[in-house]
Amino acid sequence: MAETFVDGRAGIDVGLVRGLVADQFPQWADLPVTPVEVDGWDNRTYRLGDRMTVRLPTAEGYVAAVDKESAWIPRLAPHLPVRVPPILGRGRPGRGYPYPWSVRGWLPGVTAGRAGLADLAGFAVELAGFLRALWSCDASGGPAAGEHSWWRGCSPAHYDDEARRCLAAVRGEFDTVRATAVWEAALAAEFKGDPVWFHGDIAPGNLLVADGRLTAVIDFGTSGVGDPACDLVIAWTVFDGESRRAFVDAVAQDDGMWARARGWALWKAMLVLEGAPAEVTAADCRRVIDAVLRDPAW
Incomplete structure (x- = not known):
């Protein structure tokens, strides 16, 4: 099933995100999952409840960003004049989705x-x-x-x-x-x-x-x-x-x-x-x- 994701966005949907969250972050399993109104190309992003997002790389070339952002955004954040995404969790491959992914805090605006x-x-x-x-x-x-x-x-x-x-x-x-x-x-x-x-x-x-x-x-x-x-x-x-x-x-x-x-x-x-x-x-x-x-x- 990994081949489904080679070309990017195919196969990433609400059902997949809901399943990954339930498997790996059961404390958030009951929260609604909805697509964001304006999405990117490198990653698909979904709202998780009112205060979080789930962000999934669409191809292998974007995977390195997951660990990089998880490691460095928290270190940079205190020194910046505006907010940057709070990293709340790192997800593992699962349910046929082959890449790591992340849970982040929702930023208004x-x-x-x-x-x-x-x-x-x-x-x-x-x-x-x-x-x-x-x-x-x-x-x-x-x-x-x-x-x-x-x-x-x-x-x-x-x-x-x-x-x-x-x-x-x-x-x-x-x-x-x-x-x-x-x-x-x-x-x-x-x-x-x-x-x-x-x-x-x-x-x-x-x-x-x-x-x-x-x-x-x-x-x-x-x-x-x-x-x-x-x-x-x-x-x-x-x-x-x-x-x-x-x-x-x-x-x-x-x-x-x-x-x-x-x-x-x-x-x-x-x-x-x-x-x-x-x-x-x-x-x-x-x-x-x-x-x-x-x-x-x-």
Whole structure:
């Protein structure tokens, strides 16, 4: 039955989650299990009662995050200005589901992408504060960037072949001379600082908001210790104009960091555009690429 899960989400449903909880956490067996309204791709998440969630990796490549988050989120949490997911239990494979999984505390709020933020510049400053706090956490013994983080925190050079292929694919649609210059500047801006904690997926779906304020950051599955430039991609995916300037000023990083961040943003947008499953996704990717190429630094 393990083969059911090789391609990801098939076979993960309310019945499976209810059974796993009953088998391994009988104290919570009577609590209702319901899918969350907005789910991710790397993991499936279900509400467990009113105060907990169950989170299950959808494929082998996401399994390393279970133990990583269980070990490190509790150590990072006291040093961060907003809440992060409380880890309440680690589940074992069972009932045909082949991976470890976790039980976490529920964090209230809505994702930033659905919040309709009135003060985007203020939100940008709050997010910058979170990032600076995360980057300042003690990185001793933390997991060095690599396969477990999908190479976030490493040099963008890891994706050079892929980026070159994408640059060829968008020729005629964008200024690929300019785009190539952005990418090559990212490669040239070698990270020479001390490795620090990074989140690796600072995106609207991982930022929780209440009353217009950043209240929590979730999904540390791609986190690790290395170059935090990947955490700045949101400067082009979400922020623009005044809010981008506020973010740049508040996060206070050097030109090399921003050069690598532009490279990360360009690579990811081109990659997703290449296989965009829906027109709205393609439009978002084009918007990000255009924003990177119009950046005043270039």
